[in-house]
Amino acid sequence: KGWRDLLREHGPKAFAAAVRAHPGLLLTDTTWRDAHQSLLATRVRTIDLLAIAPATARVLAPAFSLEMWGGATFDVALRFLREDPWDRLERLRALVPNIPFQMLLRGANAVGYTNYPDNVVRRFVRLSAERGVDVFRIFDCLNYTENLKLGIDAVGEAGGVIEAALCYTGDVADPGRTKYSLQYYVDLAGKLVEMGTHVLAIKDMAGLLRPRAATLLVEALRAAHPDVPIHVHTHDTAGTGVASMLAAAAAGADVVDAAITTMAGVTSQPALGAIVAALHGSERDTGLAIADLSPLGTYWEQARSLYAPFEAGNLSGSADVYLHEMPGGQLTNLQFQANALGLASRWPAIKRAYAAANRLLGDIIKVTPSSKVVGDLAQFMVQNDLDEAQVLAQADTLSFPSSVVEFFQGHLGQPHGGFPEPLRTRVLRGRPTFEGRPGASLPDLDLDALAAELRKLTTMNLRDVDVVSAALYPAVFRDYLAFRAQFADVSRLPTRAFFASLPVGEELSVEIEQGKTLIVRMKAVGELGPDGQRDVFFELNGQPRSLRIPDKSAAQ
Ligand code: PYR
Known part of the structure; x- marks a missing residue:
């Protein structure tokens, strides 16, 4: 019997205990979510996932989970692919009954970019669990525990596996370089365990967790929480991903993320086949056979070619990531945008400005949506030819991007160590601020009133999940409804015909x-x-x- 049967029969606590007791290293395959979010601008369509789903269910049966939903996939499905993300979940679930499905939940930001009312987050999580999500990786873009708590409680109430994440930045093997010390992560993990997480995730969204740091961090967390499974996520931007995941495994991690090899590497996750091969015959043997993985690799090699226009290319991989600390998904996106605007030659300047913007903002955790604040400030600096000293000197008069102003107002929550002064005061110029959890002051959204309003817009049979889509993405969802009023379900079109x-x-x-x-x-x-x-x-x-x-x- 697989992990999903165990979870359904015995619940998240027994599932976590069994994961801890399992001798081999377990794997999460991210091919259906983060790999394409980080390589192909999240464009992989449901039809291309469905085609490989039965083979994946067979070959990866021993896997801990398939990460297949959440993050940017929800927005991109509705906005650009004109398909329904809930349909994707249900159709894949029907073909993969055996392996736990995992999603990425942006805490109080759910699968969006802003704080939502608590009742929207709760309803979203409940419906996701009912439709087939088993494991919820919950993070907050500032590691702000007040925001994380909402996601943790919502997943607990829905009966899902709570996998709360420490977003990793800096370098714990180089103390003094950043404010994120080993002790900072150990303290944060302690709070997450106290809040009831079933699994601890280390979410290394930029690929900064070098092997020595992986050893230190996993050993420290393992010693502090011997009974809690540790799940490590990284990106292979500099090429150290496999080495780091092996170091994490040796230090006592239970699960690591990887992607099918033809969808792995650079800004994506490290190659699953490489990890399987490296551990073959060892006490952490993954139980997977390289020969069985081969057809999945061949499939993705061909499927990936359909998305060639969205490829950022191997150029985005570089050890520069340790200098600018850009998350994998953002790196390919910003590079894609720079190229599209004819600014390819400014790319090195954008990377330098990103590091400078991060210093100005107080060295923050950088992941959706805080990474956007850093990216917006970096682009603002490049466009206006401003260096760090000039931004500080002119802060009273500059028209900062709205995301930067809102960050300083506390719209995302409170950063570790507080906001940098005097920059905050000079950017805010008397604007109001939130001191605590921003969502705490948002009134619940009247979902029945929203449903009634949507019914006036469409003749389609409106489901409870559609109301939640509209709550999360009001304009995008209305646009999608207008599209569906005109066209049939385009998710059934082959990808070549959809894009060309x-x-x-x-x-x-x-x-x-x-x-x-x-x-x-x-x-x-x-x-x-x-x-x-x-x-x-x-x-x-x-x-x-x-x-x-x-x-x-x-x-x-
Ligand atoms: C996301 O929020 O989409 C990430 O991958 C971090």
Whole structure:
């Protein structure tokens, strides 16, 4: 029997005890979430996950979990892929009944970028657990325990496995370099265990946890909490990921994150196959066989090529990460944006400015959404040609990005060691501040009133999960509803057809439901009319058809 059966039959506490007792190193495969969030701008579509789900369920049956939801996937699914994230969860769950599903929950920010009312976070977590999420990794972007508590309590109430995270920054093997000492993490872990976490996660979102630091940190946490499983997450940005995960395993970590090798490396997680191979035959043997992993690697090599336009490329990997400390997902995103704006030559300056912005903000934990504050300030500095000393000198008069002002107001919570002064006072210029947990002063959202309002907007059957989507992403969800009023479920389109148009002469086959397939063959495209429309001639399952549709490229 697998871990999921054990969890369902005996609950999170017995599950955690069994994980602690397990001799081998357990693995979480992040291919379906963080790997593509960090390599391909989160663009991997449900159809490409479904195709490999049965094989994954078989091959990775001994895994601790599959990380497959949360983080940026929720927003990107609705906003860019025009598909429903809840459908993704349900459809994958149906194909993978045996392996625990894991999601990333941004504490009081749920799967968004701002603080939500407590009742929205609670409802979101409950519905996620009901729809099939088993393990919830909960973090706060400032390691602010008041914010973490909301997520921890919500997951506990929903019956999920609580995996509260220490977000790791700096270098515990180089004391004095940053304010995040070994003792800081040990104290934080103590609070999370007291709050009831079932598993302790070390969330190294930038890939800063070098092997020596992994040994020190895991040993210290293991000594303080002999009964609590430790789960380590890293990014392979500098290339030290496998070495760090092996060091963590040797120091007593129970679970580490890795990705299928053709979706691993650089800003993604370290390669799963490499960790399996490195531990083969040792007392921490993972129980997985390299030969069995091979088909998954081959599949992802091909699937990844469909997303080539979103590749940041291997250039984003570098030991520079120890200098700028940018999280994996943000690194590829900022580099992608810089290239798109023709600012590729400014990339080294952006990385230097990011480090300077972090110092100005008081050396903060950098992960969604605090990493955005640092990134916004860095871009502001590069655009306005300001160095650190100039920002300090001119702080009374500069128009700082709104995310920076809001950070100083306390919208994200309180950073370790407090806000840097006098910069805070000079940026705020008398604006109001939050001193405690920002969500504590947000009134509950009336979800019934929201449901009633949404029903006026759509003829679709509105589910409880849709109301939560609308609560989390009001504008994005309304846009999605408008799209769905016009188009069928595009999640069923093959990825090549979704991202590009179908050339004349080519055929597209779409399975709209089990055993029901539409085959579209493009025959011809007519002249552009004065109304900006064209006739499109095609065959649908062999029958000639035509449609007159607006040509969006002509409108530009
Ligand atoms: C996220 O919040 O999406 C991260 O991956 C940290």
